[in-house]
Amino acid sequence: MSGTVVVGVDGSPESQAAAEWAAREAELLGSRLELFSVWQPVPLAYAPYLGAESSPHDPAQLPGEMAEGVRLRHPGLSVSAHQVSGRPSEVLASLADDAELLVLGSRGLSGFRGFLVGSVGQAVVARVRRPVVLVRAGEQAADEHEQDPSGIPSAATRYRPVVLGLDSDNPDAAVLEFAFGTAARRDTALCVLHGWPLPPYVAYGLAEDPELNARLADDDEATLSRVLDPWRRKFPTTEVHAESRPGAPAELLIDASKDAALMVVGRRHRGSPVGPHIGPVTHAVLHHAAAPVAVVPHM
Structure with missing residues (x-):
C-alpha cells in the first residue's frame, strides 16, 4: 500500500x-x-x-x-x-x-x-x-488554522505551526524528516522545542546562579542549532523557530500544543522484557496534548 x-x-x-x-x-x-x-x-x-x-x-x-x-x-x-x-x-x-x-x-x-x-x-x-x-x-479542519481577523478559527487562514519535541542529544533523521515535511506541506512554521533539566540546586531550593543558567542555555541552543542547520538547508522555504527552555520536556510540549496544528514526538524502538512500550515524554504528550499528535518511531 x-x-x-x-x-x-x-x-x-x-x-x-x-x-x-x-x-x-x-x-x-x-x-x-x-x-x-x-x-x-x-x-x-x-x-x-x-x-x-x-x-x-x-x-x-x-x-x-x-x-x-x-x-x-x-x-x-x-x-x-x-x-x-x-x-x-x-x-x-x-x-x-x-x-x-x-x-x-x-x-x-x-x-x-x-x-x-x-x-x-x-x-x-x-x-x-x-x-x-x-x-x-x-x-475539525479549522482547528489546525489560525484565527481570522474576527477571532474565529477558519480553514481559510494560515496553518498553525507544527511543533516538534526534539531530543537534541539523540536526534533522529526520521523524526526530523517527518516534522519538516509536515510543516512544508502546510506552508507553515516549524517550532522545534527542547527542554533541558534544571540545575540540581533548584531541586534543593538553593539560590539560583544566573550566570550558570545562561551558560547552560547558550550551550543547549548551540547544540540545537547544529542539529537543525542541515535540515534548514534541506527545507529552505520552511520557517523554523528553535526554542531551548529549562524544565520538564513533557510539560513544555503539552503547553506548546495549545497553539499547534500538529505535535510531533519520537518513540525509540526498545527491547523490553514485558514487550514494547512508550517513553514517558511521549506517553504524557499523547494523554494531554491539545492538538493531534504524531508519534514517529526511530532507532
Whole structure:
C-alpha cells in the first residue's frame, strides 16, 4: 500500500474525526486513503455483558458508509473501505507496516481539551514502525488554522505551526524528516522545542546562579542549532523557530500544543522484557496534548 494513508474506524466520534483528518492529510500527500474497520468476534456467551447486541454500527457496513461520506466531502480523493476480523491492535499494526501513515482516534478527557489513549491505540503506537497520528473527537479542519481577523478559527487562514519535541542529544533523521515535511506541506512554521533539566540546586531550593543558567542555555541552543542547520538547508522555504527552555520536556510540549496544528514526538524502538512500550515524554504528550499528535518511531 505504498502511497497510502490508513485509518482505523469503529463509528465512534473519535474515529470519525480521525477519518476526516486522514482525508485532509492524504490530500496534502497526494496519497490514497484506506479505511479499515477491524471486527473482533465476541463469544456469544459474553455478548450481552459487552453490549455487542446493542451496537448501533453494523461492522460489515461501517467502513463503506464512512468512506462514502469522506468521498462526498473530498471528491478528488481516492478512498477505499475494508472490513477485516482479528485482534484490532495486531491488525492495525500490521496494516501500518506498508502505509505512509496510520491514523487513529483517541478518546477525549472530560473537563479539558486533551487525549485519553485507549488500550488499542496505545498498543499500536508502541509496536508500529511507521508514524501514527492520534486524533481526538471534535477535531475539525479549522482547528489546525489560525484565527481570522474576527477571532474565529477558519480553514481559510494560515496553518498553525507544527511543533516538534526534539531530543537534541539523540536526534533522529526520521523524526526530523517527518516534522519538516509536515510543516512544508502546510506552508507553515516549524517550532522545534527542547527542554533541558534544571540545575540540581533548584531541586534543593538553593539560590539560583544566573550566570550558570545562561551558560547552560547558550550551550543547549548551540547544540540545537547544529542539529537543525542541515535540515534548514534541506527545507529552505520552511520557517523554523528553535526554542531551548529549562524544565520538564513533557510539560513544555503539552503547553506548546495549545497553539499547534500538529505535535510531533519520537518513540525509540526498545527491547523490553514485558514487550514494547512508550517513553514517558511521549506517553504524557499523547494523554494531554491539545492538538493531534504524531508519534514517529526511530532507532
